Amino acid sequence: MNHKFQLDKDFILGAALSAYQAEGSPNTDGRGPCYWDAYLSKENTGFDGSVASDFYKRYPQDVKLCSDFGVNALRISISWSRILPDGTGKINQAGINYYHQLIDACLENNVEPFVTLHHFDTPLTLHKQGDWLNRDTIDYFVRFAKVCFTEYGTKVKKWITINEPWSVAAGQYIIGHFPPNIKYDIPKAIDALHNMMCAHAKVVLLYRSLNLIGEIGIVHILESKYPIVDSEKNRIAVQNEDVLANQFLLEATFNGFYSKKTLNVINKILDAYDRTFVFDEHDIRDLSKAAKELDFLGLNYYASHFIKAYDGDNEINHNGTGKKNSSQYRLKGIGERVINKNIPSTDWDWPIYPIGLKDMIERINNDFRNSKTIYVTENGLGSPDKLIKGVVDDQQRIDYIEQHLAVIDQCMKQGINIRGYFVWSLFDVLSWTNGYNKRYGLFYVDFKNQTRYPKKSAYWWKKMSLSRLNHNG
Ligand code: BGP
Numbered sequence: 276m277n278h279k280f281q282l283d284k285d286f287i288l289g290a291a292l293s294a295y296q297a298e299g300s301p302n303t304d305g306r307g308p309c310y311w312d313a314y315l316s317k318e319n320t321g322f323d324g325s326v327a328s329d330f331y332k333r334y335p336q337d338v339k340l341c342s343d344f345g346v347n348a349l350r351i352s353i354s355w356s357r358i359l360p361d362g363t364g365k366i367n368q369a370g371i372n373y374y375h376q377l378i379d380a381c382l383e384n385n386v387e388p389f390v391t392l393h394h395f396d397t398p399l400t401l402h403k404q405g406d407w408l409n410r411d412t413i414d415y416f417v418r419f420a421k422v423c424f425t426e427y428g429t430k431v432k433k434w435i436t437i438n439e440p441w442s443v444a445a446g447q448y449i450i451g452h453f454p455p456n457i458k459y460d461i462p463k464a465i466d467a468l469h470n471m472m473c474a475h476a477k478v479v480l481l482y483r484s485l486n487l488i489g490e491i492g493i494v495h496i497l498e499s500k501y502p503i504v505d506s507e508k509n510r511i512a513v514q515n516e517d518v519l520a521n522q523f524l525l526e527a528t529f530n531g532f533y534s535k536k537t538l539n540v541i542n543k544i545l546d547a548y549d550r551t552f553v554f555d556e557h558d559i560r561d562l563s564k565a566a567k568e569l570d571f572l573g574l575n576y577y578a579s580h581f582i583k584a585y586d587g588d589n590e591i592n593h594n595g596t597g598k599k600n601s602s603q604y605r606l607k608g609i610g611e612r613v614i615n616k617n618i619p620s621t622d623w624d625w626p627i628y629p630i631g632l633k634d635m636i637e638r639i640n641n642d643f644r645n646s647k648t649i650y651v652t653e654n655g656l657g658s659p660d661k662l663i664k665g666v667v668d669d670q671q672r673i674d675y676i677e678q679h680l681a682v683i684d685q686c687m688k689q690g691i692n693i694r695g696y697f698v699w700s701l702f703d704v705l706s707w708t709n710g711y712n713k714r715y716g717l718f719y720v721d722f723k724n725q726t727r728y729p730k731k732s733a734y735w736w737k738k739m740s741l742s743r744l745n746h747n748g
Contacts, residue, residue, distance in 0.1 A: 280681045285694075287696070292350065295394070304369035305369050306356055313454075328705070348388070375427070435493060451591070459606070462550045492570055495573070516609060527566075572648070585611035636693065657709070666728075
């Protein structure tokens with residue numbers, strides 16, 4: 276196979292899932308509610324997660340699909356409310372057993388499990404008490420992590436604390452498409468980001484204290500920002516967007532403190548709300564210790580943004596239907612995301628821009644001394660795939676993955692330590708704010724009967740994965 280990239284046999288080629296989006300069975304084996312259960316309903320959003328892709332029951336076949344198709348690692352997440360149904364109290368043995376079985380199935384099939392502790396699904400009780408805005412959630416999360424490390428710590432060698440703090444904070448308090456559906460409340464978003472980073476840091480330090488043999492990291496979604504036209508004003512807008520979504524988190528992750536420059540930008544944004552960002556010095560102590568202990572960064576990348584200055588009223592419209600050009604994202608005094616006509620985009624208005632991934636990886640490598648290893652922990656194309664006579668021709672997805680693997684390869688050739696790539700997703704799953712029409716899987720799921728069909732991309736992936744093994748093996 277001729278590719279625009281050459282991967283050696285140690286490079287991990289995995290696929291990613293998350294508990295809520297894949298499992299279904301929300302009321303089975305003593306699971307408690309998480310906040311998505313109540314929110315997603317046919318009446319409210321037109322879809323729910325009651326069955327999803329039925330991974331709770333079908334995991335043995337699904338893990339086998341991985342090994343049959345050259346997927347040699349699987350990113351899964353542990354549902355907090357299966358382990359601790361109300362988030363804090365009694366441990367649910369049936370939930371513990373389930374993840375033992377799932378992890379064992381991965382290991383038996385030579386599929387390395389990468390396990391995330393929080394993938395958007397805070398238990399409902401804790402969500403109602405303020406979710407990440409409530410500092411008690413940090414301690415409860417540490418306890419949950421301890422239960423997981425104690426149970427699975429000798430089997431699982433790759434741990435991820437939190438998936439995409441930015442998406443959580445922005446979804447809950449800026450865009451408002453995640454419960455509690457609050458819009459344009461940037462102060463709340465910043466507090467939630469900081470608290471998630473503190474929770475992450477405490478869990479990293481806990482993991483180290485247990486002397487387990489394995490690695491721990493965090494997953495951030497990191498989207499590069501560019502001025503649509505180069506001007507002083509647009510550059511400031513780019514900086515605002517970037518500091519909020521990227522730099523603030525990168526500094527907390529790798530430096531363990533916030534630089535003066537970053538705090539200036541954050542506080543300037545907060546001026547409009549008569550607020551300043553206040554944090555405790557103890558938090559900085561934990562963050563800076565954890566920054567040195569971090570083994571890897573998981574980088575999720577789908578898109579980048581083109582920005583111009585904006586001073587009108589806040590206006591965000593989330594394109595959750597796939598109706599092209601229906602997105603709007605404009606924040607007063609921060610900036611506006613605009614269409615770049617020279618860059619293709621998906622039906623959900625996500626610009627397809629692999630260079631943005633390359634720029635982000637190079638930036639992390641250049642700017643952050645504590646950055647050791649990167650895994651690209653999610654990347655993929657959401658599209659309304661069609662199953663026609665048992666076949667899904669998703670050549671567009673193959674092209675998308677190829678282009679992104681090509682820039683990863685270029686970064687590795689510069690000596691940057693990137694150890695793996697995970698396609699989102701293994702099979703079609705629930706998309707939090709878009710339902711089931713936005714499909715990402717290598718395997719098509721017929722949601723009427725849960726049959727899996729390998730898409731053209733799954734066959735391509737298998738060949739690509741095998742050619743890599745044969746080439747070096
Ligand atoms: C990431 C999340 C995933 C997944 C993916 C695709 O932000 O970690 O859980 O959903 O994005 O996003 P969407 O389903 O909104 O298209």
